[in-house]
Amino acid sequence: MSLIEPPMAIITSLLICLPFLLLPLFLLLQKRKNVYKNPLQKTFPPSPPKLPLIGNLHQFGTPPHQSLHQLSIKYGPVMLLHLGRVPTLVISSAEAAKDALKTNDLHCCSRPSSAGARRLTYNYLDMAFSPYGDYWREIRKICVLELFSVKRVQSYRSIREEEVDEMVNSISASSSSGAPVNLTEKLSALTASIIFRIAYGTSFQGSKFEHAKNIDELIQDTEAMLGGMSGADYFPSWMGWVIDRVSGVHKEFDRISKELDGFFQQVIDDHLKPGRRVDDEQAHEDIVDVLLKIVKEQGEFGASHLGHNNIKAVLLNLFLGGIDTGSITMVWAMAELAKNPKLMKKAQEEIRKTIGNKGKITETDTDQLQYLKMVIKETLRLHPPAPMLLPRETISHCKIQGYDIEPKTIVYINEWAIARDPEVWRDPEKFIPERFDGSSVDYKGQHFEFLPFGAGRRVCPGMYMGTTTVELGLANLLYRFDWKLPDGMKEEDLDMEEASGSLSLTVAKRTPLNLVPVKFSQN
Template sequence: MAFGTSFQKSAFHDNDRLEEMLREAMVVLGSFFASEYFPYVGWIVDRLTGLHGRLERVFHKLDGLFEQVIDAHLNPGRQRHDEFEYIVDVLLRIQVDKIEFGEGPLTKDGIKAVIMDLFLAGADTSAATVNWAMAELARNPRVTKKAQDEVRTFAGKNGIVTEDEIVRLQYLKMVVKETLRLHPPAALLLPRETTSHFRINGYDILPKTLIQINVWAISRDPRYWKNAEEFFPERFSDSSIDFKGQHCEFLPFGGGRRSCPGMYLATRTVELALANLLHCFDWKLPFGMKGKDIDMEEAAGPSLTISKKTALHLVPVDRVPRSLEDHMK
């Protein structure tokens, strides 16, 4: 959606290399850099541990990828499959037209920075959320049946669920909300920096203090959530609580000026993927497994995105198309 190309058949990189690059970048970004805490001497430690070199290598690869993407969009002879402007096209137009972008003109490096944010923040997080949602559904047959019945009743009449039909799937939206509550893609939001002095719980917080917000702990706090560890989408049925940054007990996308700008695109992508998985297939556990046997432990490590420690294995079963089923009856 950002680059206007499918990497499955792209000349840039294939899917496997792209995924490897993405995961390596996320791991490096989540790693402990001594230079961030000890600016004058920490860089020596980072070089001795090899972390600095690892950072340089992965971002050199990313820079090469983004350079290829930009050059492809600047090519006047490139094949266009539609008349849409992709995000890269919009950024290049802003640069050519010299439109003010933030504090000054948009440079090529600035375009690469925006593309990198989209690439790193938008792909792995959405995939992890769909994975967690399917794991929770596999452990909760009642919820699965209710979500599947809704999807198959109100959407997918032409074989797949479309974007226009998502608005009808209110229970599915609750399933996604509950998944984001229990499994926020980023347990710690992007770091904040205080702008003024304040006191909290008797502690003086000085200006320019780095603040880490643990949304994983907040969204499981029993003071704010009844049966906080239970996967229960219905908790949102008569609730005004949403993830748009107005409710401090539910902040998977953050809040304020540094909330995630891709919030709506992310939720729509997850909802669409999940709706089609539920619409097109019935899902079973392999080898006689039961829902309680699914390991829900989170992977340890420096990656910014929380993913399952063990891969989720489910068996998709083709369902008989509704029209054929009705005809047979």
């Protein structure tokens, strides 16, 4: 079961409750000051016409990044919407994104309050959804230095290589039958296994954690809870309370947060069992070990008042950012290469010529695979796993592209639209890895036409960990196998549509990717 798809659930519930809510709501709105109501002294961004009560909520189609892109074509790359009572800025150009994420980064670096995020992060004890302030700076510093540093990521190299080998061997064992392999399933299991071992110190396959049995469903529900819309987020609290109970959102929030909390608590309890010790000769500590050590020795790390809920909140970020985004990127890359066999052959020739007859690829080998890196960049451009960057919230007045933006405005960066802007990218709808040949454009947050990991203070600190896994996984798949479409399928028949849905954090390929592996012989 997943959350009811907004905004229709909110609108439907609102219509049911309307007779009971209309009069007190009218009186409340009469008193409420709309900071975007009087433009006499200021220049506000253009806005589509809005409806009473719901504002522009009804204009959020599915998938949202595409419907907002269509609106931006008519109203411009800096567009003001009103989602219920909440002013919301949608940015759809590289220039405007630079204004928001660089020029006005300090003004736009907080996070909006949301019912789902508040519940799942134990009142914003995590790094990704925490509002800007002293606590965010403290927890981000701990995560950057202790969890996502190059040294820490490289310490997990053996885990990534072992898990990739296991996936490749599994595909190899079934390749003799000539049957298609569900790569979506294989790659999701790969990233889950890597994160489980790195973060929780246990294998995903056959995991002893009871809450990990339906991990894909739990991820989808958690993302829906974080990215979806609840009445509490867009209407007065008393009104949102009624809407969320009529629509079933409140009940779903209870179920998902309890499942996730139970999983994280079980992980922590397992690490605290008497007699469990990280051996001095062990290759690495897992991330829970590191976080428990920080909680125990808080003064040494400059932290204060950290406890198990802080650990759970950080584990949430790893749970979502580490498992889903990497597998989604690898699936899209393999789908694009299967649809463009000449490009797949080019990538394979580079890999096989560089690696020779070593039999498998290690992480040190991937530095030499320049065309593979172009393939990954082009995949992130055309299919960013998070097409709408996590929303920000302005903390003070600023100007973006000449428009006045008031405090407490939610800011969405439509990365999907920016990466397909024909004024910036040649043939933006086509998959052309060569566009990055000799180009300085990278995904590290300095080029605002290409922002799969964001930019500024809120740039994703886990990009090195994520891209390392993607490079290793793709390189081995292309090195060890030739790939064919199932019998009777042509390249043009391959479904390249996105899964539709609400403001989910990530967007995957709509249908599973099934390809036929053929073992490649070095002889």
